[in-house]
Amino acid sequence: MSKKLLDDTSKFLSYVLRHEPQAIGLSLDSEGWASVTALIDAASREGRSITRELLEQVVHTNEKKRFSFSEDGQNIRAVQGHSNQSVQLQLEEKQPPVVLYHGTATRFIESINQKGLIPGSRHHVHLSEQFETAREVGQRYGTVVILKVNTSEMLAEGFKFFQAENGVWLTEQVPVRFLEPI
Numbered sequence: 001m002s003k004k005l006l007d008d009t010s011k012f013l014s015y016v017l018r019h020e021p022q023a024i025g026l027s028l029d030s031e032g033w034a035s036v037t038a039l040i041d042a043a044s045r046e047g048r049s050i051t052r053e054l055l056e057q058v059v060h061t062n063e064k065k066r067f068s069f070s071e072d073g074q075n076i077r078a079v080q081g082h083s084n085q086s087v088q089l090q091l092e093e094k095q096p097p098v099v100l101y102h103g104t105a106t107r108f109i110e111s112i113n114q115k116g117l118i119p120g121s122r123h124h125v126h127l128s129e130q131f132e133t134a135r136e137v138g139q140r141y142g143t144v145v146i147l148k149v150n151t152s153e154m155l156a157e158g159f160k161f162f163q164a165e166n167g168v169w170l171t172e173q174v175p176v177r178f179l180e181p182i
């Protein structure tokens with residue numbers, strides 16, 4: 001299976017499993033699950049040929065582990081990054097490391113200095129344990145700025161953290177006082 005096919009399918013899955021399932025007439029439950037057969041049928045109506053084997057390759061080779069199958073293999077979902085309103089993942093609260101990082105771009109800094117980190121169209125602000133990961137995330141949007149997030153002070157003030165299956169840390173917002181540019 002070519003890398004291009006896997007990348008294209010991963011992008012398609014991000015679009016329909018995180019953001020716009022309705023664009024292909026698919027529905028997701030509140031945990032983000034779509035039926036594998038319904039997904040294959042919906043994609044085929046759009047002229048996109050997806051097989052179960054292709055989905056398995058994407059799930060298992062995806063470098064960010066963006067998707068997973070249910071235990072019985074009948075359903076598939078994105079593990080984080082949703083904007084779709086019908087999805088509300090029941091994530092378990094978890095204690096993060098004392099510091100997490102957020103990678104962003106210079107053009108967002110003025111606004112971040114006013115409003116702190118806000119989720120935008122997604123359901124959460126995304127934070128990384130690794131500085132390097134934060135750099136990669138930020139550089140998608142331009143000249144990168146890495147912000148250090150003081151998670152211990154946030155915890156002390158009652159903010160909650162969650163970790164997606166693929167290791168990405170999630171929180172609802174990060175007020176400016178907990179942020180420090182590096």
Ligand code: HQG
Nearest residue numbers: 066103104105108111112115116117118120122126137141
């Ligand atoms: C910025 C990718 C102005 C924020 C990555 C970011 C991640 C503000 C952008 C995942 C702001 C939102 C998420 C404020 C935050 N004013 N801009 N007050 N607060 N921002 O893509 O964190 O490849 O929704 O800094 O690896 O960049 O899709 O979030 O630049 O894990 O699997 O608003 O997406 O994963 O952008 O990335 P995004 P993100 P995938």
